[in-house]
Amino acid sequence: MELLSGxxxxxxxxxxxxxxxxxxxxxxxxxxxxxxxxxxxxxxxxVLVRHEQAATHxxxxxxxxxxxxxxxxxxxxxxxxxxxxxxxxxxxxxxxxVVFSGQVASHLIGEDAFQETDMVGVSRPIVxxxxxxxxxxxxxxxxxxxxxxxTTGRPGPVVxxxxxxxxxxxxxxEYHYPESVRMRSYSPAQRGHTGQIKKAxxxxxxxxxxxxxxxxxxxxxxxxxxxxxxxxHLNYPVTNTLMGLGAYPGSDPQFLGMLGMHGFYEANTAMHxxxxxxxxxxxxxxxxxxxxxxxxxxxxxxxxxxxxxxISKTVPADIPxxxxxxxxxxxxxxxxxxxxxxxxxxxxxxxxxxxWWQQIEEWRGKHGLWSGRRYGESDYIMPQQVIESxxxxxxxxxxxxxxxxxxxMFAAQYYRFDKPRRWINSGGLGTxxxxxxxxxxxxxxxxxxxxACVTGEGSIQMNIQxxxxxxxxxxxIKIINLRNNYLGMVKQxxxxxxxxxxxxxxxxxxxxxFIKLVEAYGHVGMQVRKLADLDAAMDEAFAxxxxxxxxxxxxxxxxHVYPMHVAPNGSMKDMWLSKNERx
Amino acid sequence: xxxxxxxxxxxxxGALSRVVGLFSQRGYNIETLNVAPTEDPTLSRLTLTTVGDxxxxxxxxKHLHRLVDVVKVIDLTGxxxxxxxxxxxxxxxxxxxxxxxxxxxxxxxxxxVDVAPNVYTIQLTGTTDKLDSFVSAMAEMDILxxxxxxxxxxxxxxxxxxx
Numbered sequence: 027m028e029l030l031s032g033x034x035x036x037x038x039x040x041x042x043x044x045x046x047x048x049x050x051x052x053x054x055x056x057x058x059x060x061x062x063x064x065x066x067x068x069x070x071x072x073v074l075v076r077h078e079q080a081a082t083h084x085x086x087x088x089x090x091x092x093x094x095x096x097x098x099x100x101x102x103x104x105x106x107x108x109x110x111x112x113x114x115x116x117x118x119x120x121x122x123x124v125v126f127s128g129q130v131a132s133h134l135i136g137e138d139a140f141q142e143t144d145m146v147g148v149s150r151p152i153v154x155x156x157x158x159x160x161x162x163x164x165x166x167x168x169x170x171x172x173x174x175x176x177t178t179g180r181p182g183p184v185v186x187x188x189x190x191x192x193x194x195x196x197x198x199x200e201y202h203y204p205e206s207v208r209m210r211s212y213s214p215a216q217r218g219h220t221g222q223i224k225k226a227x228x229x230x231x232x233x234x235x236x237x238x239x240x241x242x243x244x245x246x247x248x249x250x251x252x253x254x255x256x257x258x259h260l261n262y263p264v265t266n267t268l269m270g271l272g273a274y275p276g277s278d279p280q281f282l283g284m285l286g287m288h289g290f291y292e293a294n295t296a297m298h299x300x301x302x303x304x305x306x307x308x309x310x311x312x313x314x315x316x317x318x319x320x321x322x323x324x325x326x327x328x329x330x331x332x333x334x335x336x337i338s339k340t341v342p343a344d345i346p347x348x349x350x351x352x353x354x355x356x357x358x359x360x361x362x363x364x365x366x367x368x369x370x371x372x373x374x375x376x377x378x379x380x381x382w383w384q385q386i387e388e389w390r391g392k393h394g395l396w397s398g399r400r401y402g403e404s405d406y407i408m409p410q411q412v413i414e415s416x417x418x419x420x421x422x423x424x425x426x427x428x429x430x431x432x433x434x435m436f437a438a439q440y441y442r443f444d445k446p447r448r449w450i451n452s453g454g455l456g457t458x459x460x461x462x463x464x465x466x467x468x469x470x471x472x473x474x475x476x477x478a479c480v481t482g483e484g485s486i487q488m489n490i491q492x493x494x495x496x497x498x499x500x501x502x503i504k505i506i507n508l509r510n511n512y513l514g515m516v517k518q519x520x521x522x523x524x525x526x527x528x529x530x531x532x533x534x535x536x537x538x539x540f541i542k543l544v545e546a547y548g549h550v551g552m553q554v555r556k557l558a559d560l561d562a563a564m565d566e567a568f569a570x571x572x573x574x575x576x577x578x579x580x581x582x583x584x585x586h587v588y589p590m591h592v593a594p595n596g597s598m599k600d601m602w603l604s605k606n607e608r609x
Numbered sequence: 610x611x612x613x614x615x616x617x618x619x620x621x622x623g624a625l626s627r628v629v630g631l632f633s634q635r636g637y638n639i640e641t642l643n644v645a646p647t648e649d650p651t652l653s654r655l656t657l658t659t660v661g662d663x664x665x666x667x668x669x670x671k672h673l674h675r676l677v678d679v680v681k682v683i684d685l686t687g688x689x690x691x692x693x694x695x696x697x698x699x700x701x702x703x704x705x706x707x708x709x710x711x712x713x714x715x716x717x718x719x720x721x722v723d724v725a726p727n728v729y730t731i732q733l734t735g736t737t738d739k740l741d742s743f744v745s746a747m748a749e750m751d752i753l754x755x756x757x758x759x760x761x762x763x764x765x766x767x768x769x770x771x772x
Contacts, residue, residue, distance in 0.1 A: 146623055147623075147626070150623075150626065150627060150630050151630060151634050154677070155677040155678075156623075158622065158623070175677060209677065210680060210772065211677055211678060211679060211680040212677050333675070334671050335668065335671035335672050335674075335675055338664070338667070339668060342664075
């Protein structure tokens with residue numbers, strides 16, 4: 027058996043685990059590890075970010091796009107605390123990630139040593155689990171446990187805190203990386219309960235106004251093909267959450283669009299009127315349900331989720347099914363077949379379903395997002411037009427990351443994602459500054475694919491230093507800045523709820539010249555002010571295959587995102603459809 | 610409704626803080642908390658009491674299960690169980706009070722475990738209600754200090770909480 031130091035074990039274990047990239051930033055407490063990585067022959071490549079928050083977002087973007095865990099390495103103290111926002115982002119969206127944080131030497135812990143922070147304590151509420159390594163010989167098993175926990179069951183971030191002395195080069199121990207590990211207190215469900223699945227199949231077939239409401243769990247559980255198979259089998263309408271976009275093809279006629287606060291009129295209205303809702307890998311978030319007590323009053327709810335704590339948390343489920351979405355959907359489809367084959371009458375009732383579709387088409391025709399132009403006109407480019415131009419230029423096949431705000435909602439609404447893992451955004455935590463580093467992580471994973479980051483002037487400045495990382499590692503992403511000179515979503519709420527008092531939501535004349543800025547970082551900047559120039563500029567940007575292009579598009583500063591749920595006290599069907607039109 | 614939740618926990622550093630943190634994070638209350646190692650040194654047994662309706666308790670137990678350090682969880686109040694709280698109470702005892710305090714202690718089947726010229730220290734075990742009643746019965750006296758262990762609970766009969 028090999029004898030390795032703690033630092034060498036980490037380098038070797040990452041290789042044995044098949045890790046493709048480490049995103050990180052060195053510092054005192056992790057120097058032994060960095061030295062081991064440096065010396066490691068054919069070791070895992072490391073991406074040096076410019077701020078640890080970006081390391082976590084880049085690893086996160088990589089994980090969302092590939093389905094493999096993102097790996098982060100940061101030093102103790104400020105390195106660790108800078109990573110916190112990114113860990114919380116991954117936690118809220120159940121993204122697999124393993125974060126190695128350095129810690130001061132064991133004998134200094136608790137003494138307020140230089141760059142000491144209780145990382146296990148600070149990160150506790152935002153990790154799936156965390157470890158403090160007490161001896162170098164524990165490293166291989168601890169690392170295997172961390173990867174196992176991060177990627178199985180409901181995925182999430184795992185922190186491994188490593189005191190500096192554990193990694194010292196002069197103390198070597200036997201190294202053997204385990205194939206698998208068992209934890210007596212950890213056993214995520216391997217399949218759903220057959221009795222519950224049978225009941226669910228019967229309820230689904232008896233539905234007269236059914237809806238399939240699916241979320242990020244379908245993407246995490248790699249079950250998009252089965253979701254499509256189920257929806258096609260039944261000819262039932264489908265809506266996706268913000269996190270679930272792409273799990274069902276956005277351009278399919280059975281797709282009613284996103285639901286929730288900025289969901290499509292047809293999706294929200296159909297949900298409100300449904301009699302049976304099949305929720306798959308979704309968690310009835312407050313941004314979906316609006317007022318919980320008014321949520322879908324006539325609906326029976328079947329809820330499939332890997333995490334029992336997500337079931338009946340906000341909205342009680344009539345038929346809860348705990349299990350991995352792939353296994354449960356496979357069994358559900360088989361049960362549907364069996365019941366349908368055994369019944370003399372066709373199930374579901376074809377007349378009821380036809381009437382339901384007719385009703386949905388009526389809603390679609392009246393206020394649907396694709397029923398003609400849903401946004402106004404002005405001398406400016408409308409932000410929605412920018413997303414439509416992006417969709418056209420990339421043939422709907424790009425990886426699109428976003429930051430948080432109006433631009434995020436416009437991208438979610440107007441870019442019809444046909445494939446899972448193409449829409450990369452911070453849905454749960456809503457982290458501004460996510461888009462650029464996430465795009466970097468995606469581009470490293472898929473260097474030959476188009477990767478766009480849709481952003482705004484507020485968000486992009488929260489991690490703009492990563493333009494430097496993009497230069498170093500040659501990640502030619504396209505940054506589409508919807509520039510309205512406001513914190514757009516804040517301004518929208520101030521327009522709607524605070525009589526237009528723009529408290530701290532404008533930059534006045536302080537915005538940088540983004541073109542010069544990106545040029546200073548060695549990239550290409552382009553400015554677009556006229557609609558007539560938009561498509562050509564977009565095409566030109568994507569034609570520059572090997573350059574990062576920052577497209578600064580001046581858009582209408584007064585535009586709002588619609589539909590928007592009426593709140594407080596509104597139901598799913600209560601929406602603003604424009605500044606002066608309600609559902 | 611008051612509930613007694615029993616947990617088998619990995620006897621690892623930080624495990625208890627994960628349980629306690631969960632309660633504060635999600636806005637649940639802990640009324641009492643009692644934790645100690647079991648006959649298996651790798652496991653701790655934790656008993657906590659909290660107040661909530663069925664939905665609430667269901668969420669609490671589900672979230673407890675999600676913690677990787679939590680091995681098993683049961684709601685003891687769901688079945689027949691024995692619960693005990695231990696109290697040590699120090700009261701000023703002078704003159705005629707000494708006899709009165711001793712008598713009340715006997716009625717509650719408590720013991721005087723330490724005697725000083727002006728002070729009795731009394732030990733009492735029982736349910737939370739019994740201990741509360743004793744404190745009420747002593748209301749006339751000058752109570753100097755009260756310390757309680759928090760509820761420890763176990764199921765009656767064959768039902769066991771183990772690996």
